[in-house]
Amino acid sequence: MLIINCPICGPRPEIEFRYGGEAHVARPAGTETLDDQTVADRLYMRTNPKGLHFERWRHAHGCGKYFNAVRDTVSDFFVTTYKAGEPKPDVAALLKDQAR
Amino acid sequence: MSAPFRLPAGGRIDRSKPLSFSFDGKSYPGFAGDTLASALIASGVHLMGRSFKYHRPRGFLTAGPDEPNALVGVGASDDRYTPNLRAPVVELHDGLVAESQNRWPSLSFDVGAINDVLLGRFIPAGFYYKTFMWPKSFWKSVYEPKIRAAAGLGRPPKDPDSARYTQVYHHTDILVIGTGPAGLAAALAAAKSGLRVLVCDEQPEFGGSLLHDLSSSIDGKTPAQFVADAVADLARQPNVTLLTRTTAFGYTPHNMIGLIERVTDHIAHADPKLPRERMWHVRAGEVVLATGAIERPLVFPENDRPGVMLADAARAYANRWAAKPGSRAVVATADDGAYRAALDLKAAGVEIALIADMRANPTGALVAQARAAGIRVETGSVVTGTRGRLRVKTAHVARLDANGNAGAPEPFACDLVLMSGGWTPTVHLFSQSRGKLRWDEALGAYVPGTSAERERSAGGCRGVYDLQAVLADGTAAGEDAVRAAKGMPGPSRGFMVTGSPATSGGYLGAVPHDRNPATVKAFVDFQNDVTAKDLKLATREGMRSIEHVKRYTTTGMATDQGKTSNMNALGIVSDSLKTPIPQIGLTTFRMPYTPVTFGAFAGASRGDLFDPVRRTPAHDWAVAEGATFEPVGQWKRAWWFPKAGEDMHAAVDREVKAIRTSVGLFDASTLGKIEVVGPDAAKFMELMYTNAWAKLGVGRCRYGVMLREDGFVMDDGVIGRIADDRFHVTTTTGGAPRVLAHMEDYLQTEFPHLDVWLTSITEQWAVIAVQGPKAREVIAPLVDGVDLSTAAFPHMSVRECKVCGVPARLFRVSFTGELGFEINVPADYGRAVWEAVHASGKPFGITPYGTEAMHVARAEKGYIIVGQETDGTATPDDVGLGWAIGKTKPDFVGKRALARPSMANADRKQLVGLLTKDPKTTLEEGAQIVADAHVEMPARMIGHVTSSYQSPTLGRSIAMAMVKGGRARIGSSLFVPMPDGVIEATVVEPIFYDKEGARLDA
C-alpha cells in the first residue's frame, strides 16, 4: 500500500486518500468565448500518459484537502505532491534530485 | 500402535508426547512435532490423493509448502473444516481429523481413474477450450458440473466458520522473511543495531534447511545447536520480535507486507480467547528476503507415482521427523544435492539401489563421498519409467548415448524414487514487489535483479546455495539493511562452516526416454496434471509466449502456482521452440505466496460488523410497529408498515390513501443535509446549483438542481435559506457524501476566493415528515411561535421555531403532492418528537408510511428521483427541469456544457409518463421500449421504464419512462416487449395527479 505525502498532514497510507482525476485541467467555465471543441476536450479528453502524470488527490479521511501530485503511472510511485493552486513543479529538476 | 517406518532415534519430534490422529477414518500414531505428512510416512502411508484430471494415485512430492499432490481436508466438524491443505505443512495435534480429496468411492479404488486409462489420450492441452465450446448453453448445465464433480479439489465446508480471526498493524525498521541460514544470519546482524526487527518464518520453528542438516558444522556446533543458540540470542533482545508459523504472503508498495500467522491450528484444545489466525499488515523500513529455494522434480515418464519424491524432501522426512520414506530407493538426479540425500538416507537405513545421474561426469565432493560409502553411481543415466499401482515398485534406468538418447532400460525394484533437477530460487515476494528478475545462465535460474522497493535478497532465494556463502550472504544483507535504515552497521561477523561441501548441477526440461511419446505421461505440473507432451503440443499449435502456454495447458495455474513446475515448463517450451528461456518470458508471481483463508482477510468484518448500519432516531419505534425495512446505502429505512394479514400491496395501498385523504407520518431523517454558511454562501450556491439563489428570501425554500461540469444532473433537493449567510441544503439519501465532496472540490480548487464553510448535518437533524390534508391540524398543537396559515407560512417556506419545546427547523415542503411539513429537530429529540406527532395525529388516524408509499405518492405527482429517472446522462431539460435553470446567471457548474449542440438534440431521451392499455398491467422497471409492436429483431430500443407502480389514488398502473424524443410522442402508443407478450402503453405527461398543484397550497 502506497504512502502518500499530504501537503497538509504529511505521509499517510493510501487508504486515507481518494483519487480525483487529472490535474491542471482548466474548467470549461461560463465564458461564451470557448468553442465547443475546446469545451469537449476539457470535459472528456485526458492525457493518460505512460509515465509521469499530474493528478488530483483528496485526503478524504484526513484533512479533507484536495491537492495535486506527480505520479509515475508505470511504477505507481509518487514523485511529489503540492497544494492545489500551486504551479506545476519542475519535474525534470525533481527527477534529477531523486537520482542524486 | 506402532509406526513401522519410524526411525528408532533422532529427529525433532518429541517422543515423550505421543498422540493419535485419523486419516480417511483410520487411526494412526504420531508425536508432537510431526506433520500430517511425516506421521503418515512413518506409518508407511504414501497414497494421499487422486490427481486432478486423470485421477492417478498420488503421494508426497515434497516436505513443504510447495506440495502439489498431498492435499487434504482437515477438521472434525464442518464449522472448523478447511479443504485443500498441504499435508506436509499441517502440524499434527492429538485428535486431528484429516481426509483425502478427489476420490470416489475410495482412495485405493477410484472410478475416476478411468480417465487415465480410457480418456487419457483424449484430454490433451487445450482440451477444455476444444471440447466444451458448443453448444454454449451446455457449459453451465452439463459440462461445468460434470467437470467439477469429476476433477477438482476438496469440498467446501457446509457450516459457517466458527473460528475467530484478527488483524494487526505493525511497524518495524527491518523485516526478515525466512529463517534458514541466510535469514538467521541477517536477523543476527540486524538485531544488534538496536533497530526494531521483525523476523518471521512459515514453519513452527526457525532454522529452515538447517533443521534437517545432520552433517554440517557451524562454528563448531551442529546446525541444530547453532539454530537454538541463534534463536535464544534473538529472543533475548527487546528490539526483536519473532514470529513462527507466519507466512509472508504478499508484498505491496512501500514495503507493506502481508503476513498470516496461524495461531491455534496446531493446538488440540486451544484457548478460546485466541484467534485461529492473525493477519499482520507490516510496514517495514527495510526488508531482507531469505525465502530459500525449491527443489525441482525431473520430468521423466511416470514420475508421479506414490513413492516418487524430491530427494531433499525424503532427506528431511528422515532427518527432521525420523520418518523413513521407504526401504529401497532409486535416486535420479542432475544435481549434487541428491547425493547428500542418498548418503543421509543410507545412514537412516534406506537401501540405495543406485544413483542415476544424468550428467556424464559429475565431480563434486558429495559424488566422491557417495562412491566411497559404497553407493552404486551410474553417470549419464536416466529413469525412463516406473511401475506400481498405488506405490512405485520398479524404476527403469537407461543409459544416455553420445547423442543424449536413452538406451534399453534396466528395471530396479524399489519403493522409493528420489529425484532432483536442482533448485529454483524462491523469488515470489521479490517479484511481487515489482523487482525485475534477471536470468542467470550459469545458475540456470531467475534471480532478483533490479529492486523496486527497499529490500535485498540473501541466500537460496538469489541462487547462493553453499552454507558458508549463505551465512555470509545473510550477514551482508542484514548489515546492508541496517546501513540503509540508519547508516552504520555494527562490526561484521563471520561463520566457520565445515562438513558442507559445495554443490553444483541442475536441469530444466524433459528427461530423454525411449518410450512411446504419444502415450507416456511425464508430469510437469502435478497438481493440474500437465505433462511434457501437453506443453509440446501447445507449442506445436502455435503458442509462443509462456503466458499463452500457461493458459492453454493450465501449467502453473493450480493452487501451488507452479512452485515445482514453472521452470521445467519453461525448459520444455524453450527446447520445443529452440528459443532461449529469457526470450520466452516468465509468468507473473501473484499474491498470495500460499493460500490464505478468507477468514483472515475478513478479520472481524463478518455478520453485524461486515458493514456499518445507520439507523434513524425513530428506527426502534418502526421495529416495534412491525415495519419491513429496506437497505438504502448503509441506512435501514422503513419500507412499509403491514397490519395483520396485509401483504406489501395492501399496506402500501392503505398508506398512500391515508396520505391523500387524511395524514401520513414518514421518517425522512436519512435525507442528506449540508449547511452552507458564510458571507459568500449565496454566491457559492449560485455556482453549485442551476437555480438563482441571491434573491431567495430568508425563510423561503427552493428546489435545487445540481449538475456535474458535463451538464448532467447529479443531485437535487429542497434548500432553505435560514439566514442571509446560511443555507440548509438537503440532498438525496445516498448522495450526501458525494455532494459534499463535490462542493468541497469546487470551494477548494475553483472558487477558493469565496468565504464559505460546508458542514455535514445529516446526522444532527432528525426529520419527521407529516403529509396530508390534516397535516397542519396534527402539528399545530406542538409548534410554538409560527403562524401555520398558508398566507403566513406558504408552501416552500422554513422557520426556526420550537416543536414540543425543542429547537426546530420547520419546513413546509412536500414530496407527496399534499400539504406537508418536515419537522427537523436535533437527533437526540427525534424519537420523542416523533411519538408526540404520532399521538397528536391519532384523532386523524395518522398513518406511518414507508419508502414504498413515498415512492408511489411521488410518482403519482411525477416527481423524479435522481438515480432512478436519471442515470448520469440526463440534462435538466431531459427530465423536465428546464425551468430550474437560472437563464440569466453568468456561471454555474455545468452551464457551458449545457450549451453544447448535442445537449439540445430533439432526439434525446426525455421523461414521459406511460399508461398501459390494460390498467391492471404494471410495467417492469428497467423494461425496454420500442416504437413498433411488430418490429424485426434485433429491435431498436427507444427508451426504458424508470418507475412503475399500481397507483392506489388513480386505481390503475402508472409509469415513468425515458424515451427518445418523448415529449413529441405524447398521445401516441409505444410498446414494451416482454417474454410473455408485447404490452401497449400510451405516452402521457409525467404527472398523474393534481396537475395544477392545488393540494400543495391547501
Ligand SMILES: [Zn+2]
Ligand atoms: Zn491531509
